[in-house]
Amino acid sequence: MGKCVGNYNFGGDAARKYLIGASFTTAGIIACGDADTPDALIPATTTTAVDSLGITLDTATYSATPALGATGIVTVGYRPGSILEFRASGTTASGGALSILTETAGDVSTPDTITATLPTSHSMVGTDGDVPLSESRMILTHTSTTSLAVTVDFEQAININDQFLMVPWTIYPGDGTDTSDGNTNVQFTTALDEADATIATGTGAILAVYDLIMKGENKTAVQVVLTDHPYFVVVA
């Protein structure tokens, strides 16, 4: 369910059909070149998106010995700068709901501390319940499984049974490293069409997080831009 929702250079999209080197069983996943081999297009993996060209718009079955007229081809929206949106899944498979974190202690400190059963190493918290959904806070360092302090208070007080969501991505560069920054990594679900929100921040394919859509447990999404796009390369 990955889809192109615009381009940071504006304008429409561009699409082209490519030969494939592996099956694309799901539409809306990232297609990658295999330029070093070189070989035809292959799907991204859950943790890599090397030479990522764009998002697929249909499905295709690969065969090394195709029948006449049945060579596998897949349509790819390949324009550089495309903003690709992936639904956040609360499981490693697609379709899972995000885990809701339920406050157990109420507002006990300033700045706010969320007391709940928490995933470790997530970098963005959004809210549900009393605190308006639009409020979210970025977390730089977090390892506790029981409480979480935010740097800036929420506008409204946290009450017992307030609900929160956490995702492992941020919309701002954190420490700037590829391996720990929530702004530069997204891991995909096993079907590759959604983003796996159960992972620790800083793991997964190297991409640029463009925006986060915090819309509750089932409609939260992460928008990314492909940073290893072949058309960005100027010199081989």
Place this chain on the structure above:
Amino acid sequence: MSNGLPKDNTLVSRAFPFTNFVPKYGKLGQGFKKWEIIDSFAHPGRRTTAKGYQSPATWITELADTRKAILLCSLCDRKFDASSFKYLLRYTRDPSGITNGSVCNGMCDACKQPTADLGQGKLWVAAELWDSVSTNPQQARINQRMAWKPKKRFSLREFIRRFQHGQMCR
């Protein structure tokens, strides 16, 4: 003696009996760029050679049968009956307003010309895949209608119209 050239020293095109490899870029062995390698795997579209020629209609039908996305220029788009194939138009947001969100360019699957030169292209995707690959502008309109409405103002003209309508209905 003749050296193979005409006497006025003009160059003559000749077929040489060997293949000459020339480095593509400045340095020998620099190789192809990644995008050139990936471009080489672009599908050429329908066959237009004498052997195995496909008409545009045949190729479009073949794409539709295998539920592939179909990119058409504005001129070919008029000839494509999307509903009969159960295809829907793919929408992509364009906040600049330059396009209306349905523009997608590339090589037209029917006439094989650049769609940007033929009034911009449109991408049709199989209806069963539409939710997966297209944003839904309709949802935004639904949300907008639900968001708010202007305060109802008293209109004398509307009051009289309704009153007269009521009189006539008696």
